[in-house]
Amino acid sequence: MTSITVDLGGTRIKLALINNGEILESHILPAQAEVGIQNRIQDIEKIIRRWLRSSSEIVEGIGIAFPGIVNPIEKRVISISGKYYDAVDFDFTNWCNKNFNLPLVLENDANAALLGEVYYGCAKGYKDAVIMILGTGVGTAAMMEGKVLHGKHFQAGCLGGHFAVSLSDRPCSCGGKGCLEANASTWALPLIAQEQPDFDQSGLSTEEKIDFVALKKWVLRGDETAIRLLAQFNHYWSLGIKNLIHAYDPEVVILSGGVIKCGDIILKPLTEKVSKNAWTPWGEVTIKAAKNPEHSVSLGLHHLITAERKDYNEV
């Protein structure tokens, strides 16, 4: 089964041509999410058309993942914060029918990433799993008894980045306060760093861009502000993971996103903190780094298209 997938991220749009779980082609477009989906869709169409012409396999469906609340049954975006502002009014089914006459799946990006890791990645064989994606923001998703949770209003499991973890007044991208994402994410890092009373004495103040690569660099050089910030972020992430464990009772927690590229300086203390603080009398939850952090969303969409085509062919 061959499919084309579109992962609409906050900074990049990742397209992939996939055959039976193998990525045959991939292409990255700058997201320019602030201009809206209407202004990005032609560039996406061009790549899809090119692959439809060049692929030796018959493409059986298109999958799109969105960083917001998605209704996968009606195939529409319910709510997004700040990115692709016009997606809520965009008719994806009509767009797909008109341009490609192919079946479409639409899903929240973290839900798709969780499926990608369960079917093609680090969590094969698990039926109870959660994922936390530490990227520009914080995305989460939960699977219980083999099913990705959606809930009455399609927001179950996917709002873990907005778990309340702090009394801080810093506004979050969702419009709320005290959220995990507002206290420990890539977008919040420069704001939090600059709030530190000793910021001017920290090596971080010499960085043009304060991201996790810069934070890791200064942690390894023994910079006190950087070390304290990383410990603080680890604390908040561990609270988020603890909340996911207590809410959804998983066997495995998958960590993904650009931040985990920092490796052991994040993963090791985070795993220790979670093991110490989560209430799991049956044993310890396994914490794993995603196998395909770059492609888990695409592979999850591919799984959904495969499952949908299988159902269709069996009718």
Ligand SMILES: [Zn+2]
């Ligand atoms: Zn929030």
